[in-house]
Amino acid sequence: MPYKIHIAPVFWMPAERAAAWHAVVAASIGHDLPGEPPPTPKQVHARLTTAGPDGRRLFWLATEDDGAVVGVAGLRLLTEPGRDHLAELELHVHPARRRRGVGGHLLATAVFAAQVERRRGLLTSAVADGPGAAFCGARGFRRRLTLHHLLLDVARADGSAADAGRPGYELTAWTGAVPDHLAEALAAARNAVRDGPPGEADDERRTWDADRVRTMAKALADGGDTLLTVAALAKERPIANGLAGYTELVIRAGETRRALQYDTAVVPAHRGRGLGSWLKAAMVRRLRAEHPGVTEIESVNAENNARMLAVNRRLGFRPCHRTHEYRLDVTP
Incomplete structure (x- = not known):
């Protein structure tokens, strides 16, 4: 049977949705960067609910038929002069649900939203040599620079x-x-x-x-x-x-x-x-x-x-x- 997911925008972020978002992010980072501390629930909740400078935010959840959240995506639409043609993308898929099209559906949704908002470029980051880097390479992202975390x-x-x-x-x-x-x-x-x-x-x-x-x-x-x-x-x-x-x-x-x-x-x-x-x-x-x-x-x-x-x-x-x-x- 084909794997079914549902992509839905999030217009408000109650505590239970923020907790589900955090669970996906923590699992994703824990898998891709073993030993690195994931963001705390408080940090994720603040990022989702606090309006940042120079940008508007859009959010989506990927869920299974039973409502379980298996992927998340956020798009920060930059509004500062000189950068208002860009958007920053954050995308995570739970490791247990990868390679089933969840990330591709979330990316397509974010790209469409960026086009509607008349953005010309999406910026994102991924762990070198990890699943995220392979995902970006397979979908036309151009690598701009490599960063050393010390x-x-x-x-x-x-x-x-x-x-x-x-x-x-x-x-x-x-x-x-x-x-x-x-x-x-x-x-x-x-x-x-x-x-x-x-x-x-x-x-x-x-x-x-x-x-x-x-x-x-x-x-x-x-x-x-x-x-x-x-x-x-x-x-x-x-x-x-x-x-x-x-x-x-x-x-x-x-x-x-x-x-x-x-x-x-x-x-x-x-x-x-x-x-x-x-x-x-x-x-x-x-x-x-x-x-x-x-x-x-x-x-x-x-x-x-x-x-x-x-x-x-x-x-x-x-x-x-x-x-x-x-x-x-x-x-x-």
């Missing part, structure tokens, strides 16, 4: 770079939204770093201003996440153009063990002075002091970003796994 044991990290200052620079730090007097400087620093990650297309990059920086921090806070930032200021320049670099960590809602490395960047005019290592070592010191229960940091670096990979190796990061990022061109 783990740092906070207790064993080499934080010695934090001991020595950097002549002409000073450190500052904050939690959550950037202080108002630094908002424009942080946006300018983000925009100045236009050379990464290598492989990213120009039409997929963000343009930052002070409002967008604040909106990103608010979205994290609304989802229950904690954002930590350490920044380097150039003493001889006014604040408006003197933020030389920064590093960010996020502790997700309900997380008890792992922090996620978000951006680490040094403005090109300030490179070659060891600021990247200084910033990251200072962040490790801060994490130990303020969040002693967090014992590891996960960082994701583009394969050909040799500069940041070297910084992370010196700090003590070790390889964990790799993922590929893909783009599927679609015709509106």
